[in-house]
Amino acid sequence: MAKYTRGTVTAFAPFDARADAEALRKAMKGMGTDEETVLKILTTRNNAQRQEIASAFKTLFGRDLVDDLKSELTGKFETLMVSLMRPAYIFDAHALKHAIKGAGTNEKVLTEILASRTPSEVQNIKQVYQQEYEANLEDKITGETSGHFQRLLVVLLQANRDPDAGVDEALVEQDAQVLFRAGELKWGTDEEKFITILGTRSVSHLRRVFDKYMTISGFQIEETIERETSGDLEKLLLAVVKCVRSVPAYFAETLHYSMKGAGTDDDTLIRIMVSRSEVDLLDIRREFRKNFAKSLYQMIQKDTSGDYRKALLLLCGGDDE
Numbered sequence: 001m002a003k004y005t006r007g008t009v010t011a012f013a014p015f016d017a018r019a020d021a022e023a024l025r026k027a028m029k030g031m032g033t034d035e036e037t038v039l040k041i042l043t044t045r046n047n048a049q050r051q052e053i054a055s056a057f058k059t060l061f062g063r064d065l066v067d068d069l070k071s072e073l074t075g076k077f078e079t080l081m082v083s084l085m086r087p088a089y090i091f092d093a094h095a096l097k098h099a100i101k102g103a104g105t106n107e108k109v110l111t112e113i114l115a116s117r118t119p120s121e122v123q124n125i126k127q128v129y130q131q132e133y134e135a136n137l138e139d140k141i142t143g144e145t146s147g148h149f150q151r152l153l154v155v156l157l158q159a160n161r162d163p164d165a166g167v168d169e170a171l172v173e174q175d176a177q178v179l180f181r182a183g184e185l186k187w188g189t190d191e192e193k194f195i196t197i198l199g200t201r202s203v204s205h206l207r208r209v210f211d212k213y214m215t216i217s218g219f220q221i222e223e224t225i226e227r228e229t230s231g232d233l234e235k236l237l238l239a240v241v242k243c244v245r246s247v248p249a250y251f252a253e254t255l256h257y258s259m260k261g262a263g264t265d266d267d268t269l270i271r272i273m274v275s276r277s278e279v280d281l282l283d284i285r286r287e288f289r290k291n292f293a294k295s296l297y298q299m300i301q302k303d304t305s306g307d308y309r310k311a312l313l314l315l316c317g318g319d320d321e
Helices: 019-029 035-044 049-059 066-071 077-086 090-100 107-116 118-135 135-144 147-157 169-182 191-200 204-216 221-228 229-247 247-259 266-276 281-292 295-304 306-316
Strands: none
Touching: 019 035, 019 049, 019 066, 035 306, 049 066, 049 077, 066 077, 077 266, 077 306, 090 107, 090 118, 090 135, 090 266, 107 147, 107 229, 107 247, 107 266, 118 135, 118 147, 135 147, 147 191, 147 229, 169 191, 169 204, 169 266, 191 204, 191 229, 204 221, 204 229, 221 229, 229 247, 247 266, 247 281, 247 295, 266 281, 266 306, 281 295, 281 306, 295 306
8 A cells, every 4th residue: 555645634643542532422422512522533633543532432431433423413514524434444445335326326436436546446445345345346336337437447447557667659659549540530439449548558658648649639638538428438538537647636626526616516525535635635735726726725615614614624734825
């Protein structure tokens, strides 16, 4: 597992799991709840520390911390606090399980997670899914999806992307030509070529292919994908391209769209803020400021309210204005 150091949430020191457990019990005991204490503790401890607090909570009071949070809190604030308590290793597997559960599939979640995670992270998600849910993630996903969208998801689930080694310029040229012929130069589109090349080549190779593609065709690869494909496949191909270019920029854009316009996509906002808070949220903030002329902090402040807002702003960890 790569050691990430660009998160906004790091280990809290000096840390005392029992003291935190006692403070949380006091905050939720009796009439009314002291939400301020709950959100301050849970947003400023890292995930490993939150697990220690949950274990101390059970030891001291014989109560389940997550159950107590669910019964004492409500709405989006509850969802956020419960998400923070989910052990980091299970977070993605849990999100995918819920994306393919029940009526309708949440393609947005499948796209976001499988386009942005590294091959080793995807391998890990598959193992955890099997252990926790006694089911094969690939079987579950193929049962709920179809067509070229399904094919690309399966390719990404193999987690066999070429490792980043030296870039072979001849293969770069060849791939760029193949994509050009499969899209712009063809009546109809050969989606399979896009799926194979975008799903299996190394990140450094693909970055060169995108440059070469621009030289050959006069188009950004994203423009071609938008013109030549549609629906869920288009969204997944674009997500893969954006993550190849820059994962933090991809998340900055996804966060921006979760809050832009009327209404907020709170599920996406919560999922990204929690899942990236110990990974690369500082980089996401920088990309956000660069690309959207306002800070992530300001956008959250404008778009949310109450304890939910306070907690998100603490996770965000600062303003970049």
